[in-house]
Amino acid sequence: MPAKIVGLGRAVPEPVLTNHDLEQRIDTSDEWIRTRTGLSERHVAPDGVDNSDLVAEASRLAIEDAGLTPEAIDVMIVATATPDTVFPSTACWAQPKIGLREIPVMDISAACSGFLYGYALAASLIDSGRAKRVLVCGAEVLTRVLNWNDRSTCVLFGDGAGAAVIGTGGADEGLLAHTWGADGRLAELLYQPAGGTRQPASHQTVEARLHSVHMQGNDVFKHAVRTMSHASLAVLEQAGISPEQIDLFVPHQANIRIMKAAADRARIPMERCYLVIQRYGNVSAASIPMALADARAEGRLEPGMTVLSAGFGAGFTWAAAVYRL
């Protein structure tokens, strides 16, 4: 019984920060941001809205979309790099907001690859008989870990959540092939230096802005293109599916140029690539499930379609999947 996405939901906080708004705050331009990254605006969680609130809203919508109630969920996995608290998990904060039973709930930390890591874990739980329905949510409040004086990072990210209920499908449905990996030797190319136990919060860490995203953008760019392309080609081969048979490519939405290069190398034309970066920015683990929910709402994603997704993020981590809804 293949693990199939049977419900989708997405949530964004209402406030929108446009590139033009950013022009008023830092030395940047709408033109630079759009041409280098593809994004025009992003949503920003206001004070009082937590990551777990976005998880709860997206999850409730996904459960409803699946025609289920919260009691039907056996396990919840939240993929996030921006948890409500270091402990307990964001999943624990979200659990009562969704109204889930006393089921196992947990966070996983795989940055932008988090949703595809979560899908694989859900499939394993279902395959092994330990769960029938797993809620996988990618959610981020990245705008709270940005250095708003660093124009090379602060323009890139946004807040939001996307959730999927993973249940069982029929033959030729669900997860057809999956690949994943990580290379921790490259961790310092993209990380948040302080706030963990290595560098706990102190006046010095706050003054040095070590609680924000630190990134070597050019290096991340090159690794992202290479790795997302390799992973996409590997998973297509594993599935025995040619690029022409992919109805929709829904990659992690980091940067329009990364997505174009990955699509090009996987030989998938951009008309079959679904983009939401223009309205959400890079929402890390949330980007793929948010894009899936929007693609379906716009009629771009229909039952029976074959989808390719690929993700790459801090760690570095990566994953790719071929699946049918």
Ligand code: ACO
């Ligand atoms: N506005 C205006 N100018 C800027 C800005 C800005 N916001 N940011 C940087 N610049 C300037 C730089 O100072 C530099 O100026 P200089 O030539 O006078 O020194 C110039 O623009 C070019 O800077 P580069 O860093 O070379 O620009 P690049 O074309 O590499 O684009 C970017 C930078 C967008 C960050 C790119 O490297 C990138 O997208 N990297 C991937 C990062 C990413 O996606 N990270 C997300 C997490 S991982 C993931 O999700 C895959």
